[in-house]
Amino acid sequence: MSAPSPAPIPASPLSLRPDGPVEIVPGIHWIGALDPGLRSFDVIMKTANGTTYNAYAVRGTDGVAVIDTVDRACAAEFLARLEAVARYDEITVLVLNHLEPDHTGAVHELLRRAPQAHVLVSPRGMQILRALLGDEADRYRISAVKTGDSIPLGGRSLRFFTTPNVHWPDTQCTWVEEDGILFTCDLFGSHYCDGRLFDDLVGDFRFCFEYYYDRLMRPFRSFVAAALDLIEPLDIAVIAPSHGPILRTRPRDYLRQYRRLTSPRFADAAGTDRSLLIFYVSAHGATGQMARAIEAGAAEEPGVRVSLFDLEGGEIAPFIDLIEGADGIVLGTPTINGDAVRTIWDLLVTLGDVETRGKLGAAFGSYGWSGEAVRLVEARLQALKMRLPEPGLRVKFHPNEADLDEARAFGVRLAQHLTGRAQPREIDFADLAAR
Amino acid sequence: MDKATLTFTDVSITVNVPTGTRIIEMSEKVGSGITYGCREGECGTCLTHVIEGGENLSEPSALELRVLSENLAGKDDRLACQCRVLGGAVKVRPGG
Ligand code: FES
Ligand SMILES: [Fe+2]
Ligand SMILES: [Fe+2]
Numbered sequence: 046m047s048a049p050s051p052a053p054i055p056a057s058p059l060s061l062r063p064d065g066p067v068e069i070v071p072g073i074h075w076i077g078a079l080d081p082g083l084r085s086f087d088v089i090m091k092t093a094n095g096t097t098y099n100a101y102a103v104r105g106t107d108g109v110a111v112i113d114t115v116d117r118a119c120a121a122e123f124l125a126r127l128e129a130v131a132r133y134d135e136i137t138v139l140v141l142n143h144l145e146p147d148h149t150g151a152v153h154e155l156l157r158r159a160p161q162a163h164v165l166v167s168p169r170g171m172q173i174l175r176a177l178l179g180d181e182a183d184r185y186r187i188s189a190v191k192t193g194d195s196i197p198l199g200g201r202s203l204r205f206f207t208t209p210n211v212h213w214p215d216t217q218c219t220w221v222e223e224d225g226i227l228f229t230c231d232l233f234g235s236h237y238c239d240g241r242l243f244d245d246l247v248g249d250f251r252f253c254f255e256y257y258y259d260r261l262m263r264p265f266r267s268f269v270a271a272a273l274d275l276i277e278p279l280d281i282a283v284i285a286p287s288h289g290p291i292l293r294t295r296p297r298d299y300l301r302q303y304r305r306l307t308s309p310r311f312a313d314a315a316g317t318d319r320s321l322l323i324f325y326v327s328a329h330g331a332t333g334q335m336a337r338a339i340e341a342g343a344a345e346e347p348g349v350r351v352s353l354f355d356l357e358g359g360e361i362a363p364f365i366d367l368i369e370g371a372d373g374i375v376l377g378t379p380t381i382n383g384d385a386v387r388t389i390w391d392l393l394v395t396l397g398d399v400e401t402r403g404k405l406g407a408a409f410g411s412y413g414w415s416g417e418a419v420r421l422v423e424a425r426l427q428a429l430k431m432r433l434p435e436p437g438l439r440v441k442f443h444p445n446e447a448d449l450d451e452a453r454a455f456g457v458r459l460a461q462h463l464t465g466r467a468q469p470r471e472i473d474f475a476d477l478a479a480r
Numbered sequence: 481m482d483k484a485t486l487t488f489t490d491v492s493i494t495v496n497v498p499t500g501t502r503i504i505e506m507s508e509k510v511g512s513g514i515t516y517g518c519r520e521g522e523c524g525t526c527l528t529h530v531i532e533g534g535e536n537l538s539e540p541s542a543l544e545l546r547v548l549s550e551n552l553a554g555k556d557d558r559l560a561c562q563c564r565v566l567g568g569a570v571k572v573r574p575g576g
Contacts, residue, residue: 430513
C-alpha cells in the first residue's frame with residue numbers, strides 16, 4: 046500500500062499576489078516568480094514559507110534588459126510577467142548573474158522567443174553557459190563582462206561587478222547607476238516568500254536573511270568580503286537580490302549586516318598570535334597522551350597560541366565557530382573498526398559550513414591493528430582545501446617516551462609552519478610516490 | 481633521466497622530480513593546498529601561482545589559456561593539472 050500523498054500546503058494569500066509585474070521605479074520591474082510551497086532548498090536549507098525567484102526587466106530608450114530568470118517550474122509565470130512589460134523583440138540584453146538552475150530555468154525558452162538578445166555573463170560563467178545551452182550556444186550572441194564593463198540601454202546603462210564565489214565561481218552583480226539599483230542575484234537573498242515583495246511591506250524575514258547567509262555564503266566568507274569591498278562605494282538606493290524581499294529601506298544596513306556576518310564570530314583574542322587548535326578523541330588515553338605532547342611542542346614556538354580540546358566534551362557548533370577564525374587545526378583520533386571515530390567525522394562534515402581553504406591541517410592517532418583513521422582524516426582535510434605540511438603521526442598502542450618526543454617535535458614543526466619558521470625540506474620523487 | 485626541482489612554498493617542501501612531471505602529480509602527495517577537481521583543464525580548481533621558474537614550465541595549450549582567462553588569472557598563474565616541469569627549478573603556491 047502506498048503512503049497517501051501529502052495534502053497540498055495551503056499558501057498564505059499574501060504569498061500569492063501579485064498577479065503581474067511589480068514596478069520598483071518607473072521602467073524597472075520585478076518579473077520573478079513565487080514558490081510558497083517549497084520547504085527545502087537544494088537539500089541544504091529549510092524554507093519554512095517557501096522562496097521567490099526574482100528576475101527583473103530594465104527598460105531603456107534603446108531596448109529592454111532582462112536580469113536573470115527563474116526556476117524551470119516557474120517559467121510560465123515569469124514569461125507572463127515579462128510579457129506584461131515588454132515585447133520579446135524589444136529585449137536587447139539578457140544578463141545572467143549566476144547560472145544555477147534556480148535562475149536559468151527559463152533561459153532556453155526566453156532565448157527561443159528573443160533570439161536577438163545579447164547574453165552577458167561573468168568570465169567564469171562562459172563555460173557553464175556553453176554547457177547549459179549545448180548545441181544552441183552557437184545560435185546566440187554571448188559575451189563575458191567583468192568589473193568596469195558597461196552596456197548602454199539608452200538613458201540607463203548596466204554596469205558589472207565580478208564577484209566570484211558568492212556562492213558559485215560565476216557569480217556577479219549588475220548595477221544601474223541612474224537609479225541606484227544593484228542586482229546581486231544570490232548575494233543578499235533570503236528564502237522567504239511574501240508577495241508584498243519589498244522589505245518594508247513583508248513579514249519578519251530577518252532570521253531568513255541571516256540563516257541564508259549561514260547556509261549559503263558562510264563557506265565563502267573571504268569572497269563575500271571581497272564582493273563587499275567592490276560594492277560598498279556605490280550609492281545604493283535598492284538592493285535587488287534573486288531570492289526573497291527587495292531591500293529598499295536603508296540598504297546600507299544590509300551591507301553592514303553582511304560585513305558583520307563575514308567577520309569572525311570571535312574577535313581576535315590571540316592578538317597577532319597565530320592560533321592552532323588541537324581536537325582529539327581518545328578511547329583508552331593513548332591518543333590523548335599524544336595530543337598533550339603535540340600541544341606542549343607547539344606551545345614552545347613563540348607567536349603561536351595553542352589550545353587543546355577533548356572533542357567529546359563539547360558540541361560541534363561552537364568548535365566550528367572557533368575553527369573559522371583559527372589558522373590551523375590538528376585532529377587526533379584512534380582507529381576503530383578501520384575508521385576514524387564518529388565524533389571526528391561529525392566535526393569534519395560540519396567543517397564544510399565554514400571557509401577552511403588555506404588553513405593548516407594535520408592528523409594523528411593511536412591504533413591497534415591497521416591505523417587507517419589518520420589517512421582518512423588527512424584526505425578529508427585536503428578535500429577542504431587545507432594545506433597539510435606534515436604527514437600524519439601514528440602510534441601503535443600506547444606511546445612510549447620516544448613516541449612522545451616525536452609527538453612534541455611534530456607539534457613544534459606544525460607551529461613553525463604557522464609562523465613561517467619551518468625548516469625547508471627536500472624529498473625525492475620516488476620517496477614521495479611511496480607515501 | 482633529467483631532473484628538476486619543484487618547490488611548494490605553502491608546505492615548505494622541495495621535490496626532486498623527473499622532467500615532464502605535472503605539478504598536480506606532486507601537489508596532493510606533499511599536502512599542498514593546490515588541489516584538483518576535474519584534472520582535465522576545465523574547472524580551474526587547480527589554479528597555481530608560479531613564484532619562480534615559469535620559463536621552466538611547458539607552454540599552455542589553447543584550452544589552458546582559455547580557462548586561465550575565464551578565471552581572470554594573472555600572467556604568472558597556471559593550471560597544475562596541465563603544465564609540466566621541463567627542467568630547472570620551479571617554485572609554486574596555491575593560486576586564486
Ligand atoms: S583540476 Fe580542473 S582545471 Fe585542473
Ligand atoms: Fe545559487
Ligand atoms: Fe539562487
